[in-house]
Amino acid sequence: MASRFVDRAVIHVAAGDGGHGCASIHREKFKPLGGPDGGNGGNGGDVRLVVDPNVHTLLDFHFHPHAKATNGRQGQGSHRAGAAGETLELKVPDGTVVMSEDGEVLADLVGPGTTFVAAQGGRGGLGNAALASKARKAPGFALLGEPGEQRSLVLELRSVADAGLLGFPSAGKSSLISVLSAAKPKIADYPFTTLVPNLGVVNAGDTVFTMADVPGLIPGASEGKGLGLDFLRHIERCAVLVHVVDCATYDPGRDPVSDVDALEAELARYTPALGGDLDSRPRVVVLNKIDVPDAAELAEMVRPEFEARGLPVFEVSTVTRQGLRELTFALAREVEKYRAAQPAAEPTRIVLRPVAVDDSGFSIEEDPEEAGGFIVRGARPERWIRQTDFGNDEAVGYLADRLNRLGVEDALAKRGAEPGCPVTIGDITFEWEPSTPGVAAHMTGRGTDVRLEQNNRVSAAERKEARRIRRDGPDQPEDEDATAR
Known part of the structure; x- marks a missing residue:
């Protein structure tokens, strides 16, 4: 498959x-x-x-x-x-x-x-x-x-191709790319044979370029009709757009000039959504299937009108290979001209953007959901919150010291923050209590901080007393002899 x-x-x-x-x-x-x-x-x-x-x-x-x-x-x-x-x-x-x-x-x-x-x-x-x-x-x-x-x-x-083939279904785009390159697209005599873009590499003397076969476009493609909307992005990078026109079509309501006009209208509608410059890319008109006698006569009739618009016109046949060499070298010249007009590629440069001297690294704003609350925003404070183990009092004290050194407490005081007001940093909201720098350096037990002594954790003595009450009842004193032993 x-x-x-x-x-x-x-x-x-x-x-x-x-x-x-x-x-x-x-x-x-x-x-x-x-x-x-x-x-x-x-x-x-x-x-x-x-x-x-x-x-x-x-x-x-x-x-x-x-x-x-x-x-x-x-x-x-x-x-x-x-x-x-x-x-x-x-x-x-x-x-x-x-x-x-x-x-x-x-x-x-x-x-x-x-x-x-x-x-x-x-x-x-x-x-x-x-x-x-x-x-x-x-x-x-x-x-x-x-x-x-x-x-x-x-x-x-968005395919990186130099030449993009555009045309109505069954215009002969797949046949053209198959004879100009080694690509092997699916070719059949019914519309929308090509369901995916095909890429081929074309050699024209010393110039090598890639060609993209975009699935057939129809009027309304820019609005989602047919397959064009999904694949028009593949022609954004093309240096030259090639209109492949079926001169042997049996549809009485179509002719080469109206086909090109319809496709140009779709490109004009599609380009603004991309912000691209497809309207400035050179165009080439290929009058295909001139091996059919009626198609050759039609090509001779419409050729002057395209030339009057300033469009290069090539009459080709993928069956007899007529006109393919001239088309290949003409496309190569357009590609070379486009490449020469592009600015020279520069190596990737590392851009350093130092932080301004007066950049505090954070900002404070009033909390719209909490009356009297504040929100501290900044890369460093929010990162420090994520790094803190709030189950460890010493880690919380270390966080308080870092925020104080950064100037968060002074900034909160200047904004009118009162002790006990809610302050949110990242995903954490806590009651703000101003701290004194250096308190965390006092000798305390590992994992503790004197500023957080009012914690709700049960001490070992309290757990022992709770066990005694469960065992002896709340009114019986503790056995002094047992305690002495």
């Missing part, structure tokens, strides 16, 4: 999550507290789109639209970092355009090896060895790994 041609697909990509950092303390004989030695978590793997010249369709993405890279591994003790996730490379054909779900063009992948990062892997969390400082010599916490990026993308294939 012949493989299907798919030139549009929606994919859902998910990068790998970063591995969590490790909170570990080095222990050995005569050295029970040898210092923190927790390793960092590994970064999650990226999802990348890579142009492969051996891939010619988006069929694989049609059947397998979901792709996920592997996660980074968690760090371990003894300063052992977690392994990074493997990058997942998805091979796409040359000429693939990557768009967001809203239709924004994100990348135009042209040229073998061109790469686009579709989803960025999450960063691995730092272990407690990397978090140690003079003020916090043995952190009892580590940072969590960040989740990988997830997004949905639309892939469209």
